[in-house]
Amino acid sequence: MSETSTAEPRVVVVTGGSRGLGAGIVQAYLDEGDVVATCARSSTPEVEKWQGDPAVAGRFLFQPADVSSSADCAAFVNAVIERFGRIDVLINNAGVARDGVIGLTSDEDIDVVVDLNVKGSLYMARQVSRRMMVKRSGTIVNISSVVGRSGYRGLAVYSATKAALEGMTRALARELGTRGITVNAIAPGYLRTEMSHGLDEEQLQQIVRRTPAGRLGDPEDIARACQFLTDPRNTYLTGQVLVVDGGLTG
Amino acid sequence: MQDRVEQIVREFVARVKPEAGEVAVETPLYADGVGLDSLEAAELSAVLEDEFGTDPFQGETMPETLSDIVSFYATA
Numbered sequence: 161m162s163e164t165s166t167a168e169p170r171v172v173v174v175t176g177g178s179r180g181l182g183a184g185i186v187q188a189y190l191d192e193g194d195v196v197a198t199c200a201r202s203s204t205p206e207v208e209k210w211q212g213d214p215a216v217a218g219r220f221l222f223q224p225a226d227v228s229s230s231a232d233c234a235a236f237v238n239a240v241i242e243r244f245g246r247i248d249v250l251i252n253n254a255g256v257a258r259d260g261v262i263g264l265t266s267d268e269d270i271d272v273v274v275d276l277n278v279k280g281s282l283y284m285a286r287q288v289s290r291r292m293m294v295k296r297s298g299t300i301v302n303i304s305s306v307v308g309r310s311g312y313r314g315l316a317v318y319s320a321t322k323a324a325l326e327g328m329t330r331a332l333a334r335e336l337g338t339r340g341i342t343v344n345a346i347a348p349g350y351l352r353t354e355m356s357h358g359l360d361e362e363q364l365q366q367i368v369r370r371t372p373a374g375r376l377g378d379p380e381d382i383a384r385a386c387q388f389l390t391d392p393r394n395t396y397l398t399g400q401v402l403v404v405d406g407g408l409t410g
Numbered sequence: 411m412q413d414r415v416e417q418i419v420r421e422f423v424a425r426v427k428p429e430a431g432e433v434a435v436e437t438p439l440y441a442d443g444v445g446l447d448s449l450e451a452a453e454l455s456a457v458l459e460d461e462f463g464t465d466p467f468q469g470e471t472m473p474e475t476l477s478d479i480v481s482f483y484a485t486a
Binding site for chain 2: 241290291293294335336338339
């Protein structure tokens with residue numbers, strides 16, 4: 161374990177942890193020795209690997225859930241509380257992107273992206289912060305995106321939802337600060353995950369050329385930022401958006 | 411059930427608003443009463459939900475008194 165580990169494992173909830181960035185975040189907390197609960201609409205080989213791994217036996221929970229459903233969020237959080245008794249960390253990671261110019265975007269696409277990225281994050285924050293308030297501690301990290309700040313052609317809806325998450329982050333930090341709860345966001349740059357599949361190879365190479373770090377990001381880059389923001393010693397760091405993009409927007 | 415509801419609410423008030431003293435069943439929970447603010451009300455709702463599985467604060471009308479909370483669970 162690293163020197164940031166606490167004596168008692170934390171109970172960490174990561175939404176959308178079955179693949180991609182979310183799976184990288186789940187793995188990072190499991191590697192730290194923490195208890196991790198995650199949800200997604202369906203299981204994946206990564207989830208099955210954790211479920212069968214004796215090294216994480218008793219400290220990993222997966223529950224199928226659609227985070228855009230308030231009822232599913234409530235059921236998932238209740239299952240975590242029933243199993244582990246509390247929640248110390250919430251990573252609001254679940255998200256979806258539908259690319260296309262706004263003039264051709266359907267109502268359904270707008271609803272799907274807004275319902276999961278914004279409403280789902282609010283549902284989870286509501287359910288979890290209520291429990292965190294009772295114990296007067298906790299930390300929430302919302303996974304935003306650099307496109308919520310810079311925008312990107314063809315990603316108007318997704319960009320809008322990510323900008324919304326940053327507003328939510330600042331509001332919740334003010335609302336929950338007196339209860340010992342910190343709320344921050346991470347705005348990742350362009351990662352090698354399924355979420356970047358809407359970009360073609362030429363677009364990805366253009367991004368790499370413009371990125372001082374000279375590469376796309378990996379889930380591990382974001383997972384390390386999560387570890388930092390949720391370090392129990394960082395109680396004076398709240399209401400902020402940490403941009404982790406290899407310097408692209410610096 | 412009624413005794414348990416009253417006990418939980420009174421223990422909660424004693425913890426977050428010790429200056430409020432003993433809570434009578436008809437004492438207003440908020441201003442001009444116990445003095446719970448909105449965050450404290452949210453916290454109480456979580457405590458009750460974790461204990462009883464349902465939350466009297468998620469209905470169309472917020473409970474105004476301990477009596478309202480008792481009534482919610484009596485009819486749930």
